[in-house]
Amino acid sequence: MSRRNELTRQAARLFAQKGYHGTSIGDLAEAMGVQKGSLYAHISSKQDLLYVTMAEGARAFHAGLDAIPEELPATAKIRLALRSHLAVVADQLDVATVFVQEWRYLEGERRDEIIAERRRYEERIRAFFREGRDLGELRTDLDETTAALLVLSAVNWAYTWLQPGRDTDELADRFYSLLVEGMRGYATPA
Amino acid sequence: MSRRNELTRQAARLFAQKGYHGTSIGDLAEAMGVQKGSLYAHISSKQDLLYVTMAEGARAFHAGLDAIPEELPATAKIRLALRSHLAVVADQLDVATVFVQEWRYLEGERRDEIIAERRRYEERIRAFFREGRDLGELRTDLDETTAALLVLSAVNWAYTWLQPGRDTDELADRFYSLLVEGMRGYATPA
DNA sequence: TTGCTCGACCCTAACGATCGTTAGGGTACC
DNA sequence: GGTACCCTAACGATCGTTAGGGTCGAGCAA
Numbered sequence: 001m002s003r004r005n006e007l008t009r010q011a012a013r014l015f016a017q018k019g020y021h022g023t024s025i026g027d028l029a030e031a032m033g034v035q036k037g038s039l040y041a042h043i044s045s046k047q048d049l050l051y052v053t054m055a056e057g058a059r060a061f062h063a064g065l066d067a068i069p070e071e072l073p074a075t076a077k078i079r080l081a082l083r084s085h086l087a088v089v090a091d092q093l094d095v096a097t098v099f100v101q102e103w104r105y106l107e108g109e110r111r112d113e114i115i116a117e118r119r120r121y122e123e124r125i126r127a128f129f130r131e132g133r134d135l136g137e138l139r140t141d142l143d144e145t146t147a148a149l150l151v152l153s154a155v156n157w158a159y160t161w162l163q164p165g166r167d168t169d170e171l172a173d174r175f176y177s178l179l180v181e182g183m184r185g186y187a188t189p190a
Numbered sequence: 191m192s193r194r195n196e197l198t199r200q201a202a203r204l205f206a207q208k209g210y211h212g213t214s215i216g217d218l219a220e221a222m223g224v225q226k227g228s229l230y231a232h233i234s235s236k237q238d239l240l241y242v243t244m245a246e247g248a249r250a251f252h253a254g255l256d257a258i259p260e261e262l263p264a265t266a267k268i269r270l271a272l273r274s275h276l277a278v279v280a281d282q283l284d285v286a287t288v289f290v291q292e293w294r295y296l297e298g299e300r301r302d303e304i305i306a307e308r309r310r311y312e313e314r315i316r317a318f319f320r321e322g323r324d325l326g327e328l329r330t331d332l333d334e335t336t337a338a339l340l341v342l343s344a345v346n347w348a349y350t351w352l353q354p355g356r357d358t359d360e361l362a363d364r365f366y367s368l369l370v371e372g373m374r375g376y377a378t379p380a
Numbered sequence: 381t382t383g384c385t386c387g388a389c390c391c392t393a394a395c396g397a398t399c400g401t402t403a404g405g406g407t408a409c410c
Numbered sequence: 411g412g413t414a415c416c417c418t419a420a421c422g423a424t425c426g427t428t429a430g431g432g433t434c435g436a437g438c439a440a
Contacts, residue, residue, distance in 0.1 A: 021211035139375030182372025185329030
């Protein structure tokens, strides 16, 4: 792996652990075993490192959704989306952590760009619920905005508790079951 | 209101907006209309301001649960807990935001203290689900840890989208309905 | 009423440390 | 002879914090 990639990986790790403003160029240099001035052979600013990490996060999350076949029922898509998102968080925990909590320290148009990517991702999720309701798989009075908010909250929070190496598919399915079937169960309908 | 309280309010606001490390003592002084050295008549360090905000957050969230009557059914308690949490977030948005995202910048035993308060809060929520399952209000195969995780994720994420002035009770009830009754609805049981 | 003290509040000026970044030069391998 | 990589040394700026001194009004004693 190139030295530059190694640097971006360390950056993701440290930004996730101590935050963007809590991580100094000196910290990064130390992690690379190098003097801090030397880093500028690979990057042009600290902001660059943040942006690269964010862009990688956006790419990974979108790629997860891209792999979901269009022709599946909406509920199946939702289940796969949950699996995909948790999988990304689990095996790129640093990137996912930075993506979720450090985006506000981006500056300029790069900030706008990442915000737009996030919105687009959320909209793709929302579409699944809209489709599920309109095609009769989900309850007809479902508010797709609230439903998507609930799912996105669950997965966006995952970086705080998910430990890498766990079986994230099983966890995703547990979430799916709770969300779709409810916590009450069918034995005692209202 | 005392000058000291005014300072802690501004601190919560700025920490929420720009992060702890992203906010300088100079920023705080400017917000107070004062030279930065003057702040040290009211506090003994920047860490103090963070801790005070965190402690207020912990207090507010716990106080919300304290107001829930013990004798209610578990599902009613869960609904009230959702309401209470969203209410705290909505009318102390800055404090709640700092409480959720900036706790990791606390140092020393104060950090441990706040982490313990958070754990205790989560355990109180978990107990509601355990009670609801054991007393037959919720499905018998309910995993209380997953259920609590789902609810806590939803409300912990709320600071990112909740706008003050909204009717948070109605929002909380929508969440409650989705979580307990499910998104599929009773018309099409498995 | 006057004079005095006390506490709350703020100032200026500086401290040493650390910040992100740059310049210029060096080594080693293809 | 490039290309990739790293060094030392310094830059101006900003960081959190401290020291020492000043102003003002409230409360109290004479």
